[in-house]
Amino acid sequence: MLNFDYSIPTKIFFGKDQIQKLPEQILEFGSRVLLIYGGGSIKKIGLYDQAIKLLRETNIPFWELSGVDPNPKIESVRRGIDLCHNHQIDFVLAIGGGSTIDCAKLVAAGYYYSGDPWDLMIGKGQFENALPIGTILTLAATGSEMDPIAVISNPETNQKLGMGHPLMAPKFSILDPTYTYSVPKNQTAAGIADIMSHVFEAYFSNIKSAYVQNRLAEAILKTCIHYGPIALEEPNNYEARANLMWASSLAINGLLSYGKMRKWSCHPIEHELSAYYDITHGVGLAIITPHWMEHVLEDSTVEVFKNYGVNVWGLNPNEDNYAIARTAISKTKEFFITLGLPTTLRSVNIDEEKLKLMADAATKKGTLGEFRPINNQDVLQILKSAL
Amino acid sequence: MLNFDYSIPTKIFFGKDQIQKLPEQILEFGSRVLLIYGGGSIKKIGLYDQAIKLLRETNIPFWELSGVDPNPKIESVRRGIDLCHNHQIDFVLAIGGGSTIDCAKLVAAGYYYSGDPWDLMIGKGQFENALPIGTILTLAATGSEMDPIAVISNPETNQKLGMGHPLMAPKFSILDPTYTYSVPKNQTAAGIADIMSHVFEAYFSNIKSAYVQNRLAEAILKTCIHYGPIALEEPNNYEARANLMWASSLAINGLLSYGKMRKWSCHPIEHELSAYYDITHGVGLAIITPHWMEHVLEDSTVEVFKNYGVNVWGLNPNEDNYAIARTAISKTKEFFITLGLPTTLRSVNIDEEKLKLMADAATKKGTLGEFRPINNQDVLQILKSAL
Incomplete structure (x- = not known):
C-alpha cells in the first residue's frame, strides 16, 4: 500500500427529504447564492420549485445560471463568474448531475482568479481560493458531489479536461435518491x-x-x-x-x-x-x-x-x-x-x-x-x- | 437504506514516516500541546523520542500526561484537564492505541466543561466545545483515531461507558503501520x-x-x-x-x-x-x-x-x-x-x-x-x- 493523505471533507445529507437542511447548510457558509442548473429536468420533477421555496422562506437571495450542458462548456463557467461578480455572490449551489456540479466548481474557483478560468484547467493559472460550494444531486454517475474534480470542455480547442483541487470539494451535498426516479x-x-x-x-x-x-x-x-x-x-x-x-x-x-x-x-x-x-x-x-x-x-x-x-x-x-x-x-x-x-x-x-x-x-x-x-x-x- | 448525515472530517496521514507532518498539522490548530500516552511502549520503539524531537525542532512547547491505562480511567482524564488549565494548553496529542486516544478525547471536551468530566459520559453534562485533537496510532483495533467516540471506565462505580460527540473527532491522525510491528x-x-x-x-x-x-x-x-x-x-x-x-x-x-x-x-x-x-x-x-x-x-x-x-x-x-x-x-x-x-x-x-x-x-x-x-x-x- 502506498502512503496517502486522506481528506474527504464533504458532508453528505442522504435520503428522502434531506433538502429541508438546505437553508441551514447554506447559511453556515454564505448568504448570497448563485444557483446553477442545466435544462428543464429539475423543474419537471418539482425540485427547482422546492429549492427556491426554501431559499425564499429563509430570505436567502439568489441568482441563476441555467442551461449548463452535458460535457459542460467553459463558456458557461465564464457566465457564472460574471454573475458572481455582478451580484456579490458568496455561495455556489449546483442542482443537477456531474456536469452542473463541475461547472459550479470552476465558477467557484474561477471567481478568485484574475484571468480566464480555462487557464486553471490547463495549468496556466493557480488555484488561490474558491467560493464555498453545495450540491443537490439528481444523477448517480460522476461522483462529482463528493470529490474535488471538475471536467470541463472547450469546444474552441476540442479539449475536454479534468482538474482537481481541494478548494473545489463541495462543503455539502444533498443526495435524495427519489430525485433520480425520473432519470x-x-x-x-x-x-x-x-x-x-x-x-x-x-x-x-x-x-x-x-x-x-x-x-x-x-x-x-x-x-x-x-x-x-x-x-x-x-x-x-x-x-x-x-x-x-x-x-x-x-x-x-x-x-x-x-x-x-x-x-x-x-x-x-x-x-x-x-x-x-x-x-x-x-x-x-x-x-x-x-x-x-x-x-x-x-x-x-x-x-x-x-x-x-x-x-x-x-x-x-x-x-x-x-x-x-x-x-x-x-x-x-x-x-x-x-x-x-x-x-x-x-x-x-x-x-x-x-x-x-x-x-x-x-x-x-x-x-x-x-x-x-x-x-x-x-x-x-x-x-x-x-x- | 435509512437516511443519514455523513461527516468524517478527520484527515489521515497514512504510511511510513508520515510523522514528519506532525508539526505543520499541530500548528494549524494550536501551539501549546498536551502529549498523552500510556506506558513505555512508545519509548521502546523510539516513537516518543521522534515525536518530541519534531516538537522541539519546531519550538512547540508541550506538557505530558503519561500512564494512561488500557480501559482508561476517568482519573487520568481529570489529571489531563488539570494540566490543560495549568499550562494554557490549546492542542491535545494522543500517541498510542484506543485507550490513550479515548482519554485524550474526554480531556479535550472536559476542558470546556465546568463540572466533573464523568458527567459528560453519563449524559449529566453537555458538550459545549473541545480542544482540537491529533493522534499518532500505535495499535490497529478500536478505530478511535477516526471516530468521535470515547470509552472511559470509572472503577468507583464499576462502569465502562462509551459516548460520542462530533467535537471529539480528531482533526488528524497519523497512521504509520511500522509503529505496530512491536505489538x-x-x-x-x-x-x-x-x-x-x-x-x-x-x-x-x-x-x-x-x-x-x-x-x-x-x-x-x-x-x-x-x-x-x-x-x-x-x-x-x-x-x-x-x-x-x-x-x-x-x-x-x-x-x-x-x-x-x-x-x-x-x-x-x-x-x-x-x-x-x-x-x-x-x-x-x-x-x-x-x-x-x-x-x-x-x-x-x-x-x-x-x-x-x-x-x-x-x-x-x-x-x-x-x-x-x-x-x-x-x-x-x-x-x-x-x-x-x-x-x-x-x-x-x-x-x-x-x-x-x-x-x-x-x-x-x-x-x-x-x-x-x-x-x-x-x-x-x-x-x-x-x-
Whole structure:
C-alpha cells in the first residue's frame, strides 16, 4: 500500500427529504447564492420549485445560471463568474448531475482568479481560493458531489479536461435518491457505466498490496451489477436508486484510490471521444472499457482479472487464470449490453476519421495508466477494435 | 437504506514516516500541546523520542500526561484537564492505541466543561466545545483515531461507558503501520477481534436494503481474515500491518453504519466484562461474539448469516441456510482460536458470580441491538454459554 493523505471533507445529507437542511447548510457558509442548473429536468420533477421555496422562506437571495450542458462548456463557467461578480455572490449551489456540479466548481474557483478560468484547467493559472460550494444531486454517475474534480470542455480547442483541487470539494451535498426516479433508462445506464469505470480505474492496478481497497472496490462493483438492472426495470425502486447513488459517491471520493496510484486509462480516452463528438461520457466508457481490458490482459495483469472474475462475477477460482479473465471481460461487456448501452463507436456515429487524432491527444502527456501503461499506438488499437 | 448525515472530517496521514507532518498539522490548530500516552511502549520503539524531537525542532512547547491505562480511567482524564488549565494548553496529542486516544478525547471536551468530566459520559453534562485533537496510532483495533467516540471506565462505580460527540473527532491522525510491528501477538489478535466486532455490529442488521454497506463490511472482514494470521506470523510484514491498520479505521468511522441503525449488541456486553474484571476489550469480544451469534440465529436472521458465510467465508450458497449459518459461526470461532485468543470466560478468570449483575447492567437502558433485540435474560444465557 502506498502512503496517502486522506481528506474527504464533504458532508453528505442522504435520503428522502434531506433538502429541508438546505437553508441551514447554506447559511453556515454564505448568504448570497448563485444557483446553477442545466435544462428543464429539475423543474419537471418539482425540485427547482422546492429549492427556491426554501431559499425564499429563509430570505436567502439568489441568482441563476441555467442551461449548463452535458460535457459542460467553459463558456458557461465564464457566465457564472460574471454573475458572481455582478451580484456579490458568496455561495455556489449546483442542482443537477456531474456536469452542473463541475461547472459550479470552476465558477467557484474561477471567481478568485484574475484571468480566464480555462487557464486553471490547463495549468496556466493557480488555484488561490474558491467560493464555498453545495450540491443537490439528481444523477448517480460522476461522483462529482463528493470529490474535488471538475471536467470541463472547450469546444474552441476540442479539449475536454479534468482538474482537481481541494478548494473545489463541495462543503455539502444533498443526495435524495427519489430525485433520480425520473432519470431515463439510457442515462441511468450510462451513469452505472461511469460509476463502474471509476472503480475499474482504481481496481486494475499493480499495487496489489492495497488489499482492503480492492475488496472495497469489488463491493461497489457488485452493488452496480446487482441494482443496475433493477433500476432500469423499476425506476422508482428506492432501494436500487439509493444504493446506486451512494455507490456513485464512494466510487471516486478517494476511498478506493487512497494507497494506490491515480493514473487512469479509460477516462482519458473517453474524454477525447466526448471532446470531438460530444457523446455521453458513460456511453463512451461502456464502449471502450471491454476493449481496453482485452488489450491489457497479459501475464503481468491476469491475476487481477482473475480476482475480478472470482470476487465480482462469482467465477470458479479453479479454472485457468486466462479463462477466468476472458469470461470476466465477456461478462462486463454483456452486462453493459443488458443495460442497453451501445457497444461500438459506429453506433454513436464515430468512424475511423479521427481515431489517430484522438489517440495522440489522449497520450499527449505520456502513457496512460500504471496497470499496463498504454501509448498512442495502444490507444489507437483499442479504438479500432471498438469501431 | 435509512437516511443519514455523513461527516468524517478527520484527515489521515497514512504510511511510513508520515510523522514528519506532525508539526505543520499541530500548528494549524494550536501551539501549546498536551502529549498523552500510556506506558513505555512508545519509548521502546523510539516513537516518543521522534515525536518530541519534531516538537522541539519546531519550538512547540508541550506538557505530558503519561500512564494512561488500557480501559482508561476517568482519573487520568481529570489529571489531563488539570494540566490543560495549568499550562494554557490549546492542542491535545494522543500517541498510542484506543485507550490513550479515548482519554485524550474526554480531556479535550472536559476542558470546556465546568463540572466533573464523568458527567459528560453519563449524559449529566453537555458538550459545549473541545480542544482540537491529533493522534499518532500505535495499535490497529478500536478505530478511535477516526471516530468521535470515547470509552472511559470509572472503577468507583464499576462502569465502562462509551459516548460520542462530533467535537471529539480528531482533526488528524497519523497512521504509520511500522509503529505496530512491536505489538505483541496477544494484543495484535485482540485488536483484530475488536475490528471484526465493529464490523459485525454494523453488518448483522435488519436494514437489508443497505446493500452497499454490507458488501463494504464484508471487504473489511475479508481483510482481517486474510492478514490476521500473517501479522501474527510475521510481525514486521508491512502489507499485513498496513491493511489491518486501515481496516481498523474504516470499520468504525461510520462508513459501514451510515444508512443503518447504530444499536450494538456485543460491545455493551463486553463493556461490562471490562468494567468488572478489567480484561482486554478485544479478548472479551472474541469470547462473546460466537455465542451471541448462536443465540440470535433464527428464521428472521438466518439470511444475513448465510450472506456472511457465502461472501466472507466462501461457503457454498447451495447448502441449507442454517447449515451455512452454523458453519460460518464455527469458522468465526475457529478463526479466533487460530489467532490464539481465549474462548471461555473462565480462561480470563471470570466465573458465574457476577454474570447476572453484568447482564442486568448491560441492558439497564433497554434491549441491545436491532438485529434480534436481546434483553437481560438473553445476555445472561449468552454469558453462561461462554463460561
